[in-house]
Amino acid sequence: MRVVVADDAVLIRSGLVRLLEEFDFEVLAAVGDGEALVKAIATHRPDVSIVDVRMPPSFTDEGLRAAVEARSQVPGSPVMILSQYVEVSYADDLLADARGAVGYLLKDRVADVEEFLDGLRRVASGGTVFDPQVVAQLMVRRRRDDPLASLTPREREVLGLMAEGKSNPAIGRELVVTDGAVEKHVRSIFNKLGLHADDGDQHRRVLAVLTYLRS
Structure with a gap:
């Protein structure tokens, strides 16, 4: 499986690269900012990209915004957000694409390597994988006209x-x-x-x- 990694922290980025290569993933690019991420996805068309939320220059939501931009240039490009933070604003934009192929996991809650890699494979195949805490915070933004009202x-x-x-x-x-x-x-x-x-x-x-x- 072909992967792009985007994280501004050198140690985390290098650690992800080593982990992926150990399990026979091919890392096409490892970058540290949003602009480089968009370029890497447009150039390499990876099977999945692993993206941190907070990257230079403001360290707020550049990673998410770059992921949204990359998916506008390469429609449906699979993205796994891997962060310490839940940022719901641009997460909504990622979810607006009905093709799926989106995941959002929290770094400090990834307790099993195989589960993480399985999540990557699910996202690469068009599925969705979300940490329960991410789901909970997205649910806080529930709309008045709830399409789930009929569910038990x-x-x-x-x-x-x-x-x-x-x-x-x-x-x-x-x-x-x-x-x-x-x-x-x-x-x-x-x-x-x-x-x-x-x-x-x-x-x-x-x-x-x-x-x-x-x-």
Whole structure:
């Protein structure tokens, strides 16, 4: 898998590069600012990019803004935000693209390397992977006309776990229910959100998660 890494901290950037290469990922570029990130994505068209939120010059939200700009130049380019901070303003712009291929994990909550790499693969394949704390802060911005109003509390719980990138079997283990029960909830979520079978299950899953995160 071909990867671009963007983080202004040299030690973290170098550490990510070494980690990825150890697991046979190909690092195409490792950069330290937003402008270089946009250029790297436009030039290399990576399978996925790992992007920090706060980069030079103001160390506020340059990484997110650069990711949004890069996806406008290379539509649907997969991006995994990896940061210490939750910045919701430009996260909304990332989520506005219904193609998915977006993740947002918090550095200090990544406890397992294999889970992190699995998350990268999910995003690269068009899925979504969000830390529960990121989801919680996005939910604070819930709109008055909530498209999820028709969902039951259990369906919202299932959809929240889908937003974390969990598969149906993993959701079943988390909620201590059968795979069949999870599938029933997922089908109901799709129906209530108006997501039709001809869209394909993977695409419907991404659309449902994006609706949840934007609502």
